[in-house]
Amino acid sequence: MSATIVESRALLETVIASVVAGVGVTLVFSIAIWGVARFVDLSRGERPVAATAAAAVAAVALAATAAVLVVGILVMTGK
Protein backbone atom coordinates (compact mmCIF):
# COMPACT_ATOMS: atom_id res chain seq x y z
CA MET A 1 0.00 0.00 0.00
CA SER A 2 2.75 2.45 1.00
CA ALA A 3 4.74 1.52 -2.11
CA THR A 4 1.70 2.33 -4.25
CA ILE A 5 1.34 5.74 -2.56
CA VAL A 6 5.02 6.48 -3.18
CA GLU A 7 4.69 5.48 -6.87
CA SER A 8 1.52 7.56 -7.26
CA ARG A 9 3.32 10.60 -5.88
CA ALA A 10 6.32 9.97 -8.14
CA LEU A 11 4.01 9.54 -11.12
CA LEU A 12 2.19 12.78 -10.30
CA GLU A 13 5.53 14.58 -10.00
CA THR A 14 6.56 13.09 -13.35
CA VAL A 15 3.39 14.44 -14.96
CA ILE A 16 3.90 17.91 -13.44
CA ALA A 17 7.62 18.00 -14.32
CA SER A 18 6.91 16.88 -17.90
CA VAL A 19 4.22 19.50 -18.46
CA VAL A 20 6.21 22.32 -16.82
CA ALA A 21 9.47 21.45 -18.62
CA GLY A 22 7.97 20.54 -21.99
CA VAL A 23 5.53 23.42 -22.26
CA GLY A 24 7.83 25.86 -20.42
CA VAL A 25 10.78 25.38 -22.77
CA THR A 26 8.50 25.66 -25.79
CA LEU A 27 6.93 28.85 -24.42
CA VAL A 28 10.21 30.68 -23.76
CA PHE A 29 11.79 29.47 -27.00
CA SER A 30 8.72 30.58 -28.97
CA ILE A 31 9.01 34.02 -27.38
CA ALA A 32 12.67 34.07 -28.48
CA ILE A 33 11.66 33.22 -32.06
CA TRP A 34 8.93 35.88 -31.92
CA GLY A 35 11.54 38.40 -30.73
CA VAL A 36 13.91 37.53 -33.58
CA ALA A 37 11.09 37.68 -36.18
CA ARG A 38 9.93 41.06 -34.82
CA PHE A 39 13.53 42.33 -34.80
CA VAL A 40 13.98 41.38 -38.46
CA ASP A 41 10.69 43.07 -39.46
CA LEU A 42 11.22 46.21 -37.39
CA SER A 43 14.80 46.61 -38.60
CA ARG A 44 13.56 46.50 -42.20
CA GLY A 45 10.91 49.12 -41.26
CA GLU A 46 13.65 51.37 -39.85
CA ARG A 47 12.28 51.41 -36.30
CA PRO A 48 15.53 50.95 -34.37
CA VAL A 49 14.15 51.47 -30.84
CA ALA A 50 11.36 48.90 -31.25
CA ALA A 51 13.78 46.55 -33.04
CA THR A 52 16.24 46.81 -30.15
CA ALA A 53 13.44 46.04 -27.67
CA ALA A 54 12.43 42.97 -29.71
CA ALA A 55 16.07 41.83 -29.82
CA ALA A 56 16.28 42.24 -26.03
CA VAL A 57 13.15 40.10 -25.59
CA ALA A 58 14.69 37.45 -27.86
CA ALA A 59 17.99 37.51 -25.93
CA VAL A 60 16.28 37.18 -22.53
CA ALA A 61 14.03 34.38 -23.78
CA LEU A 62 16.99 32.52 -25.29
CA ALA A 63 18.90 32.85 -22.02
CA ALA A 64 15.83 31.57 -20.15
CA THR A 65 15.59 28.59 -22.53
CA ALA A 66 19.24 27.72 -21.92
CA ALA A 67 18.77 28.15 -18.16
CA VAL A 68 15.74 25.82 -18.09
CA LEU A 69 17.66 23.17 -20.05
CA VAL A 70 20.73 23.39 -17.78
CA VAL A 71 18.60 23.26 -14.60
CA GLY A 72 16.63 20.31 -16.02
CA ILE A 73 19.77 18.31 -16.76
CA LEU A 74 21.26 19.21 -13.35
CA VAL A 75 18.09 17.97 -11.62
CA MET A 76 18.33 14.78 -13.66
CA THR A 77 21.92 14.12 -12.66
CA GLY A 78 21.21 15.00 -9.03
CA LYS A 79 19.71 11.58 -8.27
Add this chain to the structure above:
Amino acid sequence: MGSDVILVIVVGTALAFDFTNGFHDTANVVATSISTGAARPRVAIAMAALLNFAGAFISISVAATVANDVVNADVITPTIVFAGLIGAIAWNLVTWYFGLPSSSSHALIGGVVGSAVAAVGFDAVLADGLVGKVLIPALVAPVLAFTVAGISIGLIYRIVGGERPGTVTRGFKYGQVVSGGLLALAHGTNDAQKTMGVITLALIANGSLSAGADPPFWVIASAATAIALGTYSGGWRIIKTTGTRIIKMDAAQGFSSQGAGSAVILASTHFGFPLSTTHVINGGIMGAGAAKRLSAVRWGVAGNIVTAWVLTLPAAAGIGALAYGLTRIFGTGALGPVVVTVASLALIAALFARRAERGAPVTAAGG
Protein backbone atom coordinates in the same frame (compact mmCIF):
# COMPACT_ATOMS: atom_id res chain seq x y z
CA MET B 1 32.74 -22.24 -12.91
CA GLY B 2 29.38 -23.20 -14.49
CA SER B 3 27.64 -20.14 -13.06
CA ASP B 4 30.45 -17.89 -14.34
CA VAL B 5 29.95 -19.29 -17.85
CA ILE B 6 26.21 -18.56 -17.56
CA LEU B 7 27.00 -15.04 -16.31
CA VAL B 8 29.27 -14.37 -19.30
CA ILE B 9 26.50 -15.60 -21.65
CA VAL B 10 23.95 -13.38 -19.86
CA VAL B 11 26.18 -10.29 -20.13
CA GLY B 12 26.86 -10.98 -23.82
CA THR B 13 23.16 -11.55 -24.54
CA ALA B 14 22.14 -8.40 -22.64
CA LEU B 15 24.66 -6.27 -24.55
CA ALA B 16 23.47 -7.77 -27.85
CA PHE B 17 19.92 -6.85 -26.83
CA ASP B 18 21.11 -3.31 -26.00
CA PHE B 19 22.78 -3.03 -29.43
CA THR B 20 19.57 -4.05 -31.21
CA ASN B 21 17.61 -1.58 -29.08
CA GLY B 22 19.81 1.27 -30.31
CA PHE B 23 19.68 -0.12 -33.87
CA HIS B 24 15.87 -0.16 -33.91
CA ASP B 25 15.37 3.16 -32.16
CA THR B 26 17.65 5.33 -34.31
CA ALA B 27 14.69 6.09 -36.57
CA ASN B 28 12.56 7.30 -33.68
CA VAL B 29 15.26 9.59 -32.33
CA VAL B 30 16.44 11.22 -35.57
CA ALA B 31 13.30 11.01 -37.73
CA THR B 32 11.85 14.46 -37.05
CA SER B 33 15.21 16.27 -37.25
CA ILE B 34 15.92 14.73 -40.67
CA SER B 35 12.33 15.07 -41.86
CA THR B 36 12.20 18.82 -41.25
CA GLY B 37 15.71 19.40 -42.61
CA ALA B 38 16.98 20.58 -39.21
CA ALA B 39 19.98 18.26 -39.47
CA ARG B 40 21.66 16.25 -42.19
CA PRO B 41 21.25 12.47 -41.68
CA ARG B 42 24.94 11.79 -41.02
CA VAL B 43 25.17 14.60 -38.46
CA ALA B 44 21.87 13.66 -36.77
CA ILE B 45 22.85 10.00 -36.46
CA ALA B 46 26.38 10.69 -35.22
CA MET B 47 25.00 13.15 -32.66
CA ALA B 48 22.31 10.67 -31.58
CA ALA B 49 24.91 7.92 -31.07
CA LEU B 50 27.18 10.23 -29.05
CA LEU B 51 24.35 11.55 -26.88
CA ASN B 52 22.90 8.06 -26.34
CA PHE B 53 26.36 7.13 -25.02
CA ALA B 54 26.50 10.20 -22.74
CA GLY B 55 22.90 9.71 -21.59
CA ALA B 56 23.67 6.26 -20.24
CA PHE B 57 25.99 7.78 -17.64
CA ILE B 58 23.72 10.42 -16.12
CA SER B 59 21.37 8.31 -14.00
CA ILE B 60 20.98 4.81 -12.53
CA SER B 61 17.40 5.08 -11.20
CA VAL B 62 15.86 2.98 -13.99
CA ALA B 63 18.62 0.35 -13.64
CA ALA B 64 17.82 0.16 -9.93
CA THR B 65 14.12 -0.38 -10.72
CA VAL B 66 14.83 -3.19 -13.20
CA ALA B 67 17.35 -4.84 -10.85
CA ASN B 68 15.43 -4.54 -7.59
CA ASP B 69 11.75 -3.64 -8.02
CA VAL B 70 10.32 -5.95 -10.70
CA VAL B 71 11.36 -9.42 -9.54
CA ASN B 72 12.67 -10.64 -6.19
CA ALA B 73 16.46 -10.67 -6.61
CA ASP B 74 16.82 -13.14 -3.70
CA VAL B 75 15.21 -15.98 -5.69
CA ILE B 76 16.55 -15.10 -9.17
CA THR B 77 19.37 -17.08 -10.79
CA PRO B 78 21.51 -16.10 -13.80
CA THR B 79 19.68 -18.80 -15.80
CA ILE B 80 16.34 -17.06 -15.12
CA VAL B 81 17.78 -13.75 -16.35
CA PHE B 82 19.20 -15.52 -19.41
CA ALA B 83 15.82 -17.09 -20.24
CA GLY B 84 14.15 -13.68 -19.81
CA LEU B 85 16.56 -12.12 -22.29
CA ILE B 86 15.93 -14.94 -24.76
CA GLY B 87 12.18 -14.29 -24.36
CA ALA B 88 12.65 -10.59 -25.12
CA ILE B 89 14.96 -11.14 -28.09
CA ALA B 90 12.73 -13.86 -29.52
CA TRP B 91 9.63 -11.65 -29.29
CA ASN B 92 11.49 -8.75 -30.91
CA LEU B 93 12.59 -11.06 -33.73
CA VAL B 94 9.10 -12.44 -34.25
CA THR B 95 7.59 -8.94 -34.43
CA TRP B 96 10.43 -7.76 -36.69
CA TYR B 97 9.91 -10.75 -39.01
CA PHE B 98 6.17 -10.13 -39.35
CA GLY B 99 6.54 -6.34 -39.48
CA LEU B 100 4.61 -5.76 -36.25
CA PRO B 101 5.34 -2.80 -33.93
CA SER B 102 6.75 -3.73 -30.55
CA SER B 103 8.54 -2.36 -27.52
CA SER B 104 11.97 -3.73 -26.60
CA SER B 105 11.57 -2.39 -23.07
CA HIS B 106 8.27 -4.13 -22.42
CA ALA B 107 9.64 -7.30 -24.03
CA LEU B 108 12.66 -7.26 -21.70
CA ILE B 109 10.59 -6.86 -18.55
CA GLY B 110 7.97 -9.35 -19.77
CA GLY B 111 10.66 -11.92 -20.58
CA VAL B 112 12.32 -11.67 -17.16
CA VAL B 113 8.96 -11.82 -15.33
CA GLY B 114 7.85 -14.85 -17.39
CA SER B 115 11.02 -16.85 -16.79
CA ALA B 116 10.97 -15.94 -13.09
CA VAL B 117 7.37 -17.16 -12.75
CA ALA B 118 8.23 -20.38 -14.61
CA ALA B 119 11.20 -21.01 -12.33
CA VAL B 120 9.95 -19.91 -8.93
CA GLY B 121 6.23 -19.12 -9.23
CA PHE B 122 4.35 -15.88 -8.78
CA ASP B 123 6.17 -15.20 -5.49
CA ALA B 124 9.16 -14.15 -7.62
CA VAL B 125 7.28 -11.14 -8.97
CA LEU B 126 7.17 -7.89 -7.00
CA ALA B 127 3.62 -6.91 -7.96
CA ASP B 128 3.82 -3.39 -6.44
CA GLY B 129 6.92 -2.55 -8.46
CA LEU B 130 5.65 -4.16 -11.66
CA VAL B 131 2.32 -2.33 -11.56
CA GLY B 132 3.44 0.96 -10.01
CA LYS B 133 6.75 1.40 -11.79
CA VAL B 134 6.19 -0.36 -15.14
CA LEU B 135 2.57 -0.94 -16.15
CA ILE B 136 0.93 2.33 -15.05
CA PRO B 137 3.77 4.59 -16.29
CA ALA B 138 3.69 2.63 -19.59
CA LEU B 139 0.06 3.71 -20.01
CA VAL B 140 0.48 7.27 -18.77
CA ALA B 141 3.70 8.28 -20.55
CA PRO B 142 2.57 8.19 -24.23
CA VAL B 143 -0.65 10.03 -23.35
CA LEU B 144 1.38 12.59 -21.41
CA ALA B 145 3.76 13.12 -24.36
CA PHE B 146 0.75 13.48 -26.67
CA THR B 147 -0.77 16.12 -24.37
CA VAL B 148 2.45 18.09 -23.79
CA ALA B 149 3.24 18.16 -27.51
CA GLY B 150 -0.33 19.24 -28.32
CA ILE B 151 -0.28 22.09 -25.79
CA SER B 152 3.22 23.12 -26.94
CA ILE B 153 2.40 23.32 -30.65
CA GLY B 154 -0.80 25.24 -29.82
CA LEU B 155 1.28 27.79 -27.90
CA ILE B 156 3.82 28.03 -30.72
CA TYR B 157 1.17 28.75 -33.37
CA ARG B 158 -0.46 31.33 -31.07
CA ILE B 159 2.83 33.15 -30.38
CA VAL B 160 4.54 33.09 -33.79
CA GLY B 161 1.58 32.38 -36.09
CA GLY B 162 1.52 35.96 -37.40
CA GLU B 163 5.26 36.19 -38.12
CA ARG B 164 7.14 35.54 -41.38
CA PRO B 165 7.30 31.76 -41.95
CA GLY B 166 10.93 31.87 -43.14
CA THR B 167 12.34 33.34 -39.94
CA VAL B 168 10.14 31.16 -37.74
CA THR B 169 11.03 27.95 -39.59
CA ARG B 170 14.77 28.78 -39.45
CA GLY B 171 14.46 29.46 -35.72
CA PHE B 172 12.74 26.18 -34.97
CA LYS B 173 15.23 24.27 -37.11
CA TYR B 174 18.01 25.64 -34.86
CA GLY B 175 15.84 24.71 -31.88
CA GLN B 176 15.51 21.18 -33.21
CA VAL B 177 19.27 20.72 -33.09
CA VAL B 178 18.98 21.12 -29.31
CA SER B 179 15.64 19.29 -28.85
CA GLY B 180 16.83 16.39 -31.04
CA GLY B 181 20.03 16.16 -29.00
CA LEU B 182 18.03 16.21 -25.79
CA LEU B 183 15.82 13.41 -27.09
CA ALA B 184 18.86 11.27 -27.92
CA LEU B 185 20.27 11.96 -24.44
CA ALA B 186 16.92 11.03 -22.86
CA HIS B 187 16.70 7.85 -24.96
CA GLY B 188 20.17 6.71 -23.88
CA THR B 189 19.38 7.52 -20.28
CA ASN B 190 16.24 5.36 -20.08
CA ASP B 191 16.95 2.55 -22.53
CA ALA B 192 20.60 1.81 -21.73
CA GLN B 193 19.70 1.58 -18.06
CA LYS B 194 17.35 -1.35 -18.67
CA THR B 195 20.31 -3.40 -19.88
CA MET B 196 22.38 -2.19 -16.92
CA GLY B 197 19.55 -3.28 -14.63
CA VAL B 198 19.35 -6.76 -16.15
CA ILE B 199 23.13 -7.28 -15.97
CA THR B 200 23.12 -6.00 -12.38
CA LEU B 201 20.29 -8.42 -11.56
CA ALA B 202 22.35 -11.29 -13.03
CA LEU B 203 25.41 -10.19 -11.01
CA ILE B 204 23.29 -10.12 -7.81
CA ALA B 205 21.82 -13.52 -8.68
CA ASN B 206 25.33 -14.90 -9.23
CA GLY B 207 26.50 -13.56 -5.86
CA SER B 208 28.95 -11.16 -7.54
CA LEU B 209 27.06 -8.14 -6.09
CA SER B 210 25.00 -7.70 -2.93
CA ALA B 211 21.23 -7.15 -3.24
CA GLY B 212 20.35 -3.50 -3.86
CA ALA B 213 23.84 -2.68 -5.21
CA ASP B 214 24.28 -0.09 -7.94
CA PRO B 215 25.55 -1.17 -11.37
CA PRO B 216 29.39 -1.27 -11.48
CA PHE B 217 31.11 1.20 -13.81
CA TRP B 218 32.03 -1.49 -16.35
CA VAL B 219 28.34 -2.37 -16.68
CA ILE B 220 27.39 1.28 -17.28
CA ALA B 221 30.22 1.80 -19.78
CA SER B 222 29.50 -1.41 -21.72
CA ALA B 223 25.75 -0.72 -21.90
CA ALA B 224 26.45 2.85 -23.05
CA THR B 225 28.85 1.61 -25.73
CA ALA B 226 26.43 -1.08 -26.98
CA ILE B 227 23.47 1.29 -27.36
CA ALA B 228 25.65 3.96 -29.01
CA LEU B 229 27.11 1.46 -31.51
CA GLY B 230 23.61 0.16 -32.21
CA THR B 231 22.32 3.68 -32.79
CA TYR B 232 25.16 4.46 -35.19
CA SER B 233 24.79 1.17 -37.09
CA GLY B 234 21.01 1.47 -37.34
CA GLY B 235 21.36 4.97 -38.67
CA TRP B 236 22.93 4.01 -41.97
CA ARG B 237 19.92 1.84 -42.78
CA ILE B 238 17.67 4.81 -41.99
CA ILE B 239 19.50 7.13 -44.38
CA LYS B 240 18.50 4.83 -47.25
CA THR B 241 14.84 4.91 -46.30
CA THR B 242 14.62 8.62 -45.41
CA GLY B 243 11.60 10.15 -47.09
CA THR B 244 9.61 6.97 -47.25
CA ARG B 245 9.22 5.95 -43.63
CA ILE B 246 9.70 9.30 -41.90
CA ILE B 247 6.69 11.36 -40.95
CA LYS B 248 6.43 14.74 -42.63
CA MET B 249 5.98 17.67 -40.27
CA ASP B 250 7.08 21.30 -39.97
CA ALA B 251 10.00 22.43 -37.82
CA ALA B 252 7.76 23.79 -35.03
CA GLN B 253 5.93 20.45 -34.80
CA GLY B 254 9.27 18.64 -34.77
CA PHE B 255 10.52 20.89 -31.97
CA SER B 256 7.39 20.45 -29.85
CA SER B 257 7.25 16.66 -30.31
CA GLN B 258 10.94 16.24 -29.49
CA GLY B 259 10.65 18.60 -26.51
CA ALA B 260 7.62 16.72 -25.17
CA GLY B 261 9.30 13.33 -25.64
CA SER B 262 12.49 14.54 -23.94
CA ALA B 263 10.62 16.05 -21.00
CA VAL B 264 8.53 12.92 -20.39
CA ILE B 265 11.45 10.48 -20.74
CA LEU B 266 13.85 12.54 -18.61
CA ALA B 267 11.27 13.12 -15.85
CA SER B 268 10.33 9.43 -15.86
CA THR B 269 13.96 8.41 -15.75
CA HIS B 270 14.52 10.67 -12.75
CA PHE B 271 11.88 8.70 -10.83
CA GLY B 272 13.12 5.34 -12.10
CA PHE B 273 10.26 4.46 -14.47
CA PRO B 274 11.43 2.17 -17.32
CA LEU B 275 9.41 3.36 -20.33
CA SER B 276 8.92 2.36 -23.92
CA THR B 277 10.73 5.33 -25.44
CA THR B 278 9.24 4.43 -28.82
CA HIS B 279 5.71 4.85 -27.51
CA VAL B 280 6.59 8.18 -25.85
CA ILE B 281 8.22 9.57 -28.98
CA ASN B 282 5.30 8.43 -31.14
CA GLY B 283 2.89 9.96 -28.62
CA GLY B 284 4.68 13.30 -28.94
CA ILE B 285 4.63 13.15 -32.75
CA MET B 286 0.91 12.35 -32.78
CA GLY B 287 0.17 15.13 -30.29
CA ALA B 288 2.00 17.68 -32.45
CA GLY B 289 0.11 16.43 -35.51
CA ALA B 290 -3.33 16.29 -33.85
CA ALA B 291 -3.10 19.90 -32.65
CA LYS B 292 -2.81 21.03 -36.28
CA ARG B 293 -5.53 18.75 -37.66
CA LEU B 294 -6.86 15.43 -36.41
CA SER B 295 -6.55 13.79 -39.82
CA ALA B 296 -2.77 14.41 -39.74
CA VAL B 297 -2.43 11.72 -37.12
CA ARG B 298 -1.76 8.18 -38.24
CA TRP B 299 -4.44 6.64 -36.05
CA GLY B 300 -3.48 3.22 -37.38
CA VAL B 301 -0.07 3.70 -35.73
CA ALA B 302 -1.82 4.69 -32.49
CA GLY B 303 -3.87 1.50 -32.66
CA ASN B 304 -0.74 -0.55 -33.30
CA ILE B 305 0.93 0.99 -30.26
CA VAL B 306 -1.97 -0.04 -28.05
CA THR B 307 -1.98 -3.53 -29.55
CA ALA B 308 1.78 -3.82 -29.02
CA TRP B 309 1.40 -2.67 -25.43
CA VAL B 310 -1.24 -5.30 -24.75
CA LEU B 311 0.56 -8.14 -26.54
CA THR B 312 4.23 -7.59 -25.78
CA LEU B 313 4.36 -8.19 -22.03
CA PRO B 314 2.38 -11.47 -21.98
CA ALA B 315 3.95 -12.76 -25.22
CA ALA B 316 7.52 -12.07 -24.08
CA ALA B 317 6.66 -13.53 -20.67
CA GLY B 318 5.37 -16.70 -22.35
CA ILE B 319 8.49 -17.08 -24.48
CA GLY B 320 10.69 -16.32 -21.44
CA ALA B 321 8.94 -19.11 -19.52
CA LEU B 322 9.36 -21.47 -22.45
CA ALA B 323 13.05 -20.56 -22.77
CA TYR B 324 13.54 -21.30 -19.08
CA GLY B 325 11.87 -24.69 -19.51
CA LEU B 326 14.09 -25.51 -22.51
CA THR B 327 17.21 -24.46 -20.62
CA ARG B 328 16.33 -26.65 -17.63
CA ILE B 329 15.97 -29.74 -19.84
CA PHE B 330 19.77 -29.76 -19.88
CA GLY B 331 20.08 -29.43 -16.09
CA THR B 332 21.08 -26.52 -13.88
CA GLY B 333 24.60 -26.03 -15.27
CA ALA B 334 25.94 -24.04 -18.18
CA LEU B 335 24.95 -26.63 -20.81
CA GLY B 336 21.33 -25.40 -21.06
CA PRO B 337 22.20 -21.72 -21.73
CA VAL B 338 24.96 -22.77 -24.18
CA VAL B 339 22.60 -25.00 -26.15
CA VAL B 340 19.80 -22.40 -26.16
CA THR B 341 22.27 -19.68 -27.23
CA VAL B 342 23.56 -21.78 -30.14
CA ALA B 343 20.00 -22.71 -31.15
CA SER B 344 18.93 -19.06 -30.93
CA LEU B 345 21.85 -17.88 -33.07
CA ALA B 346 20.99 -20.52 -35.68
CA LEU B 347 17.35 -19.41 -35.63
CA ILE B 348 18.34 -15.73 -35.97
CA ALA B 349 20.60 -16.56 -38.95
CA ALA B 350 17.77 -18.53 -40.58
CA LEU B 351 15.28 -15.70 -40.00
CA PHE B 352 17.66 -13.11 -41.46
CA ALA B 353 18.35 -15.28 -44.49
CA ARG B 354 14.61 -15.85 -45.07
CA ARG B 355 13.86 -12.17 -44.54
CA ALA B 356 16.61 -11.18 -46.97
CA GLU B 357 15.01 -13.40 -49.61
CA ARG B 358 11.57 -11.88 -49.05
CA GLY B 359 12.64 -8.24 -48.58
CA ALA B 360 12.89 -5.94 -45.57
CA PRO B 361 10.06 -5.74 -43.01
CA VAL B 362 7.89 -2.65 -42.98
CA THR B 363 8.24 -1.81 -39.31
CA ALA B 364 10.61 -2.78 -36.57
CA ALA B 365 10.57 -3.14 -32.84
CA GLY B 366 11.43 -0.16 -30.69
CA GLY B 367 12.39 0.73 -27.16
